[in-house]
Amino acid sequence: MEEERIVIAGFGGQGIMFLGKLLCHAGMLDGRHITYLPSYGVEVRGGTACCNVIISSEEIASPVITSPTTAIIMNTPSMIRYEPEIVKRGLLIVNSSIVDRHPKRKDIGVVMLPATTIADRMGNTRVANMVALGGFLSKSQIVKTETVLAAVGEVLPPYRQHLAELNRRAILEGKAAADAQGPDAIWSKITRGFGLG
Amino acid sequence: MAEKHLMCGNEALSEAAVAAGCRCYFGYPITPQNEVTAYMSRRMPEVGGQFVQSESELAAINMVFGAAVVGARAITTSSSPGISLMQEGISYIAANELPAVIVNVMRGGPGLGNIGPSQADYFQATRGGGHGDYRTIVLTPASVQEIVDHVILAFDLADRYRNPVLILIDGVLGQMVEPVEIAPPPAADLPAKDWALTGCKGRPPNKSRSLILGENELLEMNRRLQEKYRAIEAAEARHEAVDAADAEILLVAYGSPARTCRSVVRKYRERGYRIGLFRPVTAWPFPSAALAECAKGASAVLVVEMSAGQLVEDVRLTLGPAANVLLLGKPGGEVIQAGELEAEIDRIIGLHKMKRR
Numbered sequence: 257m258e259e260e261r262i263v264i265a266g267f268g269g270q271g272i273m274f275l276g277k278l279l280c281h282a283g284m285l286d287g288r289h290i291t292y293l294p295s296y297g298v299e300v301r302g303g304t305a306c307c308n309v310i311i312s313s314e315e316i317a318s319p320v321i322t323s324p325t326t327a328i329i330m331n332t333p334s335m336i337r338y339e340p341e342i343v344k345r346g347l348l349i350v351n352s353s354i355v356d357r358h359p360k361r362k363d364i365g366v367v368m369l370p371a372t373t374i375a376d377r378m379g380n381t382r383v384a385n386m387v388a389l390g391g392f393l394s395k396s397q398i399v400k401t402e403t404v405l406a407a408v409g410e411v412l413p414p415y416r417q418h419l420a421e422l423n424r425r426a427i428l429e430g431k432a433a434a435d436a437q438g439p440d441a442i443w444s445k446i447t448r449g450f451g452l453g
Numbered sequence: 454m455a456e457k458h459l460m461c462g463n464e465a466l467s468e469a470a471v472a473a474g475c476r477c478y479f480g481y482p483i484t485p486q487n488e489v490t491a492y493m494s495r496r497m498p499e500v501g502g503q504f505v506q507s508e509s510e511l512a513a514i515n516m517v518f519g520a521a522v523v524g525a526r527a528i529t530t531s532s533s534p535g536i537s538l539m540q541e542g543i544s545y546i547a548a549n550e551l552p553a554v555i556v557n558v559m560r561g562g563p564g565l566g567n568i569g570p571s572q573a574d575y576f577q578a579t580r581g582g583g584h585g586d587y588r589t590i591v592l593t594p595a596s597v598q599e600i601v602d603h604v605i606l607a608f609d610l611a612d613r614y615r616n617p618v619l620i621l622i623d624g625v626l627g628q629m630v631e632p633v634e635i636a637p638p639p640a641a642d643l644p645a646k647d648w649a650l651t652g653c654k655g656r657p658p659n660k661s662r663s664l665i666l667g668e669n670e671l672l673e674m675n676r677r678l679q680e681k682y683r684a685i686e687a688a689e690a691r692h693e694a695v696d697a698a699d700a701e702i703l704l705v706a707y708g709s710p711a712r713t714c715r716s717v718v719r720k721y722r723e724r725g726y727r728i729g730l731f732r733p734v735t736a737w738p739f740p741s742a743a744l745a746e747c748a749k750g751a752s753a754v755l756v757v758e759m760s761a762g763q764l765v766e767d768v769r770l771t772l773g774p775a776a777n778v779l780l781l782g783k784p785g786g787e788v789i790q791a792g793e794l795e796a797e798i799d800r801i802i803g804l805h806k807m808k809r810r
Contacts, residue, residue, distance in 0.1 A: 277630070281459055284632050292459070292630035296485055296568070317716030318709065319629040320788050 259312040260398040261321045263338050266330025266351070268305040271385035275328065276307035278389065278411045282404040283311035291319035304333060311398045326396065328388050330371070332356050349391045349434075351384060367391045367434045374429055380419075383426035390430020401431065457632040462597045462622060463488035463530075465633050466556060467496060469604035470528050472637045475554070476502030477527035479516035481509055481535060484568045485624040486558035489530045510535040514542030514555070521551040522661050524649030526608055530556040532624075533574050534565055536582075543617055544583030548663035550648075550678075552611030554604070555589075556620045558627035561786020569786020570624030572708060575763035578619050579737040586675055588682045590618040590689065591736040593707040597631035609641045614685055615648070621736060623759060625709040625788065685738055692740035693732040696722055697747040700729030701807055702798060705744070705768050706757040707733050710789050714757055717794050725809030726802065733764075741771040753801045754778045757789060 262279065266272050276292050283290040293308040308321040326347040327338040335355050342348055347365045353372035371387035393401045404427060409420045460468065467489050470478070478493040490506065497504035503520075507513040513529045520527035531539065536557045546553050559574050561567040578591045590610050592603040600622060607618040650659055665671040696718055697703060704714045711732045721728045731747045733740050748754050754776060756765040761784040769778050781797050783789050801807075 277459070280630060284457060284459060290459075290630075290632065292461075293625065293628055296624075296628050315715075316712075318713045318788070318791065319625060320790075322790055322792070 257312065257314050258398060259310065259314070260326055260396055261324045262309040262311070262326045262328065262392070263306065263321055263324040263341070264309065264328045264330075265304065265306040265334035265338055266385075268303050270305065270330045271382060272305040272330065273307055274411070275385045275389050276309045278404065278407055279309050279311065279392075279399065281407040281411050282399040283309075285403050285407055286399050288312060288399070289314060289316050291316045293319040293321075304331075306334070326392060328392055329355060330385070330388065335359070347392070347395055349388055349395075351388055353384070365395060367395060367437060369430060369433055369437075371430065374433060375426060378422065378426060378429065380422060383419075383423055386423045386426035387430035387433070390427040390432070391434040393427065394431045394434035401427070457634055459630050460597060460633050461488055461630045462600050462627045463558065464492050465597050465635065466530070466600050466604050466620070466622075467492040468635050469601040470554070470608075471496055471500055471502070472601075472635050473526065473605045473608040475526040475528050475608060476500065477517070477520040477525050478502065478529070479505045479507050479513040479520075479527065480529050480531065481507050481513050483532045483535045485560060485570070485627050486530050486532050486556070488627070489556070489558075510538035511542065514539035514546075517553045517555070518542055518546050518549075518551065521546060521553045522549065522650050524646040524651060526552070526554075526612075528554045528556065528604075530558065532558045532560045532568075533562050533571065534560075536574060536577070540577075540583035542583075543589065543619075544581070544585050544587060545663055546617045547581075547583075547587035547589065547678075548585065548674075549661045550615040550681075551617070551661070552608070552615055553617045554607045554611055554620065555617060556604075556622060558622045558624060560624050561784070567786040568624065570626075570709065570759060570788060571784070571786045572621070572623055572710070572758050573760040573763065573784055574621065575736060575758070575760060576766075578621050579739070579767070587678060588616075588685070588737055590614070590616060590685060590738075592618065592620045593734060593736050594620065594622065594626065595708055595711045595732065597626070597629065598633045600626065601633050601635050605638045609638075609643065610689065612643045612646070613641075614681060616681070616685070621708065623708050624786070689735060690738040690740040690743070691734035692743045693730075693734055694743070694747050695730040695732070696727075697729035697731055699727050699750060700747070701727040701750070701752050701805070702729075702801055703748050703751040703754045704728070704730045704757055705733070705754060705764065706730065707736060707764065708759075710757045710759055713789060713791050713794060717791055717798065720795075721798065726807060727810060728798070733767075736764075736767075739767045739771070741767075744768065744771050748772055748776065752777060752805050752807075755781060755797065755801065757781045757794060758783075759787070759789060760784050
């Protein structure tokens with residue numbers, strides 16, 4: 257079985273939900289089973305936003321993730337909350353522009369990606385989520401990068417279509433930055449597997 | 454739109470209602486079903502339908518009552534506390550024998566509770582809910598696609614039996630996104646709505662009322678209702694059985710916990726244990742005959758529900774006092790994790806010294 261259980265978390269307004277929906281849409285286009293579950297109800301702008309995305313070669317039981325294979329972390333509170341939950345040999349993508357600490361775990365693959373800095377350099381701080389997504393695509397083969405790029409236009413609402421190209425470029429920038437980073441000391445010890453624990 | 458779309462359960466049920474020809478939505482916002490109200494406020498005007506954000510749940514259900522009595526397909530949706538407020542109206546709709554579809558995206562209770570996913574409204578749904586001897590047909594989908602299919606089915610069942618149909622969904626199913634196909638259903642062979650109050654020019658007047666004071670008249674009306682309920686029980690009980698035929702341990706669950714059960718069954722089957730799942734697809738009528746058949750060879754029946762022990766009562770009623778019916782119930786708007794379920798199954802395996810095959 258090939259399966260990624262991805263927790264995506266950060267501040268409200270960082271495009272956490274969009275990142276999740278885009279990954280799901282690409283998973284669906286790639287013929288995978290997918291589920292997406294947002295945290296709901298009591299969220300406020302600037303508060304914590306989180307979503308659970310499962311992409312699998314098989315039918316998915318519960319959309320609720322208790323042991324993520326990957327965490328994409330956009331702020332410090334989310335790092336504190338989700339780092340301990342990642343499975344052994346799992347993957348942690350950190351927006352190091354905003355998260356003020358290094359992960360403690362030595363048994364997971366870590367990509368420290370200055371997503372917000374890269375996004376700012378590209379002229380729009382709001383595509384930091386896409387840079388982080390690129391970091392994920394660099395280390396996981398659960399969806400094809402081409403499929404994600406193709407899905408951008410389908411997931412963006414009509415009034416945001418003019419941002420499609422910028423989002424695609426941000427994904428590629430993030431992927432290139434993460435490609436250049438690995439394998440690092442931690443990563444080299446880790447064989448990335450699917451469907452773990 | 455026969456292609457696959459990514460939609461959350463709440464959006465999918467809204468679009469399915471449109472596909473089923475429903476042009477009347479009345480509702481009042483409450484988490485975790487707010488996506489329905491939001492979707493319908495945009496969609497109903499697009500298809501020439503009516504969207505009213507009512508002043509309360511009482512108003513919403515009575516607007517459904519009003520739309521139904523003139524023959525329109527109408528739906529309202531809410532979550533647990535709001536559904537409680539609707540019970541008077543549901544009793545009236547049942548008494549007037551009118552078709553209506555009501556969706557409960559259940560949250561943790563009692564009282565205002567929380568917004569977590571729950572199944573604690575099973576008693577309310579399956580025992581009538583309001584006052585008087587009546588029943589609502591209760592559908593319990595377990596995926597976003599099944600939510601769509603059940604909404605379309607619900608409108609047909611409501612029209613066929615002139616009865617309210619309730620769809621029970623928990624917060625997880627309302628919020629989760631899965632790929633769905635929504636196609637306009639083929640026209641069902643349904644009786645004409647010759648009872649509707651459409652203006653009686655050229656025909657004798659119809660009437661719709663539930664205050665029935667004549668001697669024995671209400672008794673007769675109740676007898677007729679009960680005959681209808683027996684007919685529904687005979688024809689409409691639905692279930693799904695997974696690896697149940699030779700199961701030593703039979704899990705019983707509906708809605709999102711049934712998904713967790715399904716994957717745990719697969720895992721234990723791969724390890725060689727004879728375990729199966731029985732999933733009631735209608736909570737009323739409860740699929741008693743099918744459950745009795747599936748549970749014949751089981752030494753333990755484990756009921757898994759996000760409530761403190763409600764579904765388990767129907768299982769015990771079906772299987773009798775001699776059956777070994779156990780409960781893994783979790784109330785309070787919390788999800789049952791696979792780990793908790795596996796721990797309980799391991800305990801049962803140990804207790805009964807069950808062997809791998």
